[in-house]
Amino acid sequence: xxxxxxxxxxxxxxxxxxxxxxxxxxxxxxxxxxxxxxxxxxxxxxxxxxxxxxxxxxxxxxxxxxxxxxxxxxxxxxxxxxxxxxxxxxxxxxxxxxxxxxxxxxxxxxxxxxxxxxxxxxxxxxxxxxxxx
Amino acid sequence: xxxxxxxxxxxxxxxxxxxxxxxxxxxxxxxxxxxxxxxxxxxxxxxxxxxxxxxxxxxxxxxxxxxxxxxxxxxxxxxxxxxxxxxxxxxxxxxxxxxxxxxxxxxxxxxxxxxxxxxxxxxxxxxxxxxxxxxxxxxxxxxxxxxxxxxxxxxxxxxxxxxxxxxxxxxxxxxxxxxxxxxxxxxxxxxxxxxxxxxxxxxxxxxxxxxxxxxxxxxxxxxxxxxxxxxxxxxxxxxxxxxxxxxx
Amino acid sequence: xxxxxxxxxxxxxxxxxxxxxxxxxxxxxxxxxxxxxxxxxxxxxxxxxxxxxxxxxxxxxxxxxxxxxxxxxxxxxxxxxxxxxxxxxxxxxxxxxxxxxxxxxxxxxxxxxxxxxxxxxxxxxxx
Numbered sequence: 001x002x003x004x005x006x007x008x009x010x011x012x013x014x015x016x017x018x019x020x021x022x023x024x025x026x027x028x029x030x031x032x033x034x035x036x037x038x039x040x041x042x043x044x045x046x047x048x049x050x051x052x053x054x055x056x057x058x059x060x061x062x063x064x065x066x067x068x069x070x071x072x073x074x075x076x077x078x079x080x081x082x083x084x085x086x087x088x089x090x091x092x093x094x095x096x097x098x099x100x101x102x103x104x105x106x107x108x109x110x111x112x113x114x115x116x117x118x119x120x121x122x123x124x125x126x127x128x129x130x131x132x133x
Numbered sequence: 134x135x136x137x138x139x140x141x142x143x144x145x146x147x148x149x150x151x152x153x154x155x156x157x158x159x160x161x162x163x164x165x166x167x168x169x170x171x172x173x174x175x176x177x178x179x180x181x182x183x184x185x186x187x188x189x190x191x192x193x194x195x196x197x198x199x200x201x202x203x204x205x206x207x208x209x210x211x212x213x214x215x216x217x218x219x220x221x222x223x224x225x226x227x228x229x230x231x232x233x234x235x236x237x238x239x240x241x242x243x244x245x246x247x248x249x250x251x252x253x254x255x256x257x258x259x260x261x262x263x264x265x266x267x268x269x270x271x272x273x274x275x276x277x278x279x280x281x282x283x284x285x286x287x288x289x290x291x292x293x294x295x296x297x298x299x300x301x302x303x304x305x306x307x308x309x310x311x312x313x314x315x316x317x318x319x320x321x322x323x324x325x326x327x328x329x330x331x332x333x334x335x336x337x338x339x340x341x342x343x344x345x346x347x348x349x350x351x352x353x354x355x356x357x358x359x360x361x362x363x364x365x366x367x368x369x370x371x372x373x374x375x376x377x378x379x380x381x
Numbered sequence: 382x383x384x385x386x387x388x389x390x391x392x393x394x395x396x397x398x399x400x401x402x403x404x405x406x407x408x409x410x411x412x413x414x415x416x417x418x419x420x421x422x423x424x425x426x427x428x429x430x431x432x433x434x435x436x437x438x439x440x441x442x443x444x445x446x447x448x449x450x451x452x453x454x455x456x457x458x459x460x461x462x463x464x465x466x467x468x469x470x471x472x473x474x475x476x477x478x479x480x481x482x483x484x485x486x487x488x489x490x491x492x493x494x495x496x497x498x499x500x501x502x503x504x505x506x507x508x
Contacts (some may be wrong), residue, residue, distance in 0.1 A: 006154050083414075
């Protein structure tokens with residue numbers, strides 16, 4: 001018998017990520033996208049309100065115009081990706097809660113992801129020309 | 134039969150002598166079809182009698198020998214050595230997750246059993262019925278039996294408890310095993326225990342903490358559709374939890 | 382054999398409302414994204430265009446409804462995340478109350494943004 005030292009680890013649990021499979025990754029991503037969208041929501045409200053508070057109509061127009069420049073269009077597309085993932089996986093979660101297709105959750109997950117990808121691609125096709133005009 | 138030699142990389146820890154756990158590596162000669170449990174028993178008999186692990190029936194019935202093999206919680210008696218070798222021809226064997234290890238591969242099961250008893254896992258009689266004076270039959274119609282038959286197969290191996298990432302984060306979560314046991318009785322038409330179980334099921338650490346990651350369903354060695362049962366429990370607890378005394 | 386009880390009873394309402402708000406959000410978010418990005422694709426969004434749109438009750442209902450539902454869904458989701466952090470659950474009441482206060486403040490704050498379009502000026506100006 002040989003022995004080897006072990007990297008220190010917590011007393012109770014080994015690395016939890018080792019247990020992750022489709023459903024767990026879906027859950028983790030759902031959580032991360034949800035938190036990011038929440039952070040965005042507050043940015044959204046703060047940017048719009050400070051634009052109006054700074055000087056009403058004119059500063060609002062100026063701010064919104066700067067928000068439709070190419071860098072922000074790309075940022076919008078990233079936001080769309082977060083929202084589409086969260087929305088389509090959310091539909092899957094509601095299906096699960098209703099007891100629909102619980103035995104085929106992986107298929108449902110990838111089906112939903114396909115729809116999300118198609119939605120995002122069509123959004124990109126519509127929005128990207130705005131960034132390059 | 135082609136014999137070959139593999140290495141067992143085993144998590145070792147003796148609370149009396151060791152400051153922290155370490156890996157022990159044992160060469161073991163195996164044949165195709167040999168289960169991990171056999172390797173461990175050979176090590177204990179031929180190389181190191183101090184190796185501690187739980188095992189009993191060796192046929193996937195008693196549920197004693199669950200451990201983390203090659204990164205996933207499995208029954209050592211149902212897992213073939215040659216299926217779980219890594220690139221170095223090693224079998225990595227560790228104790229279950231989400232329960233604290235006591236010695237080598239043995240974990241402290243106390244929280245698991247505590248949570249199991251929390252759901253009152255027995256058939257509750259109708260409190261209004263009179264005690265029977267004569268012998269009586271409590272049979273289930275066949276159609277009703279189908280619903281609970283899979284959930285009754287649980288062998289308490291604690292693999293689902295070990296694989297559930299929510300259990301890993303939140304030590305108060307009841308866990309898949311207690312919930313599927315609760316489902317087994319809640320789905321039983323003879324049972325009247327819903328008001329008693331609602332306290333722990335309609336609970337922030339009960340059904341509502343399940344995040345439907347399906348780790349339990351995918352890892353259950355008996356193929357119990359655990360998540361499906363928990364989802365059914367959620368729908369049942371909705372009718373309890375939204376009413377008076379449901380709390381927030 | 383009754384041992385110590387884990388957790389506090391309840392939790393059905395937040396669970397159900399999260400799902401109900403999610404269904405509303407699916408509709409409202411889609412409408413919001415459609416209105417802001419695609420309905421007049423390429424045309425600049427201006428104060429005047431938003432104002433002209435919000436005159437119609439349908440658009441005002443979408444915006445106000447979205448504001449309330451999205452804040453609820455977001456903060457209720459945040460509550461779920463927070464309550465899963467070890468050692469926090471016994472403070473669940475404080476977290477819940479705190480998030481309710483934050484949510485009400487956020488909704489008032491958001492309505493204040495919509496006010497200038499409908500009444501010509503925000504309800505309150507900080508400076």
